[in-house]
Amino acid sequence: MSKLIAPELIGEKARIVAAPVQGRIPTSVDRTFQLPAALYGVTVACYLGFLAVTAMAFGNPGLIIPMVIIGFITIAGFGIPAIWAWMKPEHKQRALDLDNFAGRGIMTHTGRLKPRDAATQVLILPVLVFLWGLAVVTIAATI
Numbered sequence: 001m002s003k004l005i006a007p008e009l010i011g012e013k014a015r016i017v018a019a020p021v022q023g024r025i026p027t028s029v030d031r032t033f034q035l036p037a038a039l040y041g042v043t044v045a046c047y048l049g050f051l052a053v054t055a056m057a058f059g060n061p062g063l064i065i066p067m068v069i070i071g072f073i074t075i076a077g078f079g080i081p082a083i084w085a086w087m088k089p090e091h092k093q094r095a096l097d098l099d100n101f102a103g104r105g106i107m108t109h110t111g112r113l114k115p116r117d118a119a120t121q122v123l124i125l126p127v128l129v130f131l132w133g134l135a136v137v138t139i140a141a142t143i
Contacts (some may be wrong), residue, residue: 042126047129047130050132
């Protein structure tokens with residue numbers, strides 16, 4: 001419940017303190033996730049491949065608009081973060097190239113991951129989605 005408090009009472013009880021000291025705002029931010037762009041490219045290719053396979057198999061004029069919307073969302077879902085990674089303020093961090101990634105792997109909160117393990121974690125869902133699309137199209141073609 002709320003109740004009216006007289007301004008005089010607030011003046012008696014209020015404690016006035018100095019403003020907090022503002023810390024230095026960091027000028028360097030890492031927005032890259034340190035994964036090579038090739039992994040993102042394969043991910044986008046798998047999602048768009050799923051879309052292409054299902055669009056070709058179940059091609060129907062009534063599905064044009066939903067397919068275009070799904071394609072746009074997929075491209076925007078990866079394009080906007082890519083643009084965000086290159087935004088200002090300027091930063092020294094760059095995404096790892098494939099050679100560095102293959103040699104060092106990637107550091108996570110739970111420790112260093114081997115390149116094979118990191119690539120598996122990143123690509124398992126997109127590859128499964130693409131294979132699922134192929135399976136659905138195959139089942140529909142055989143029935």
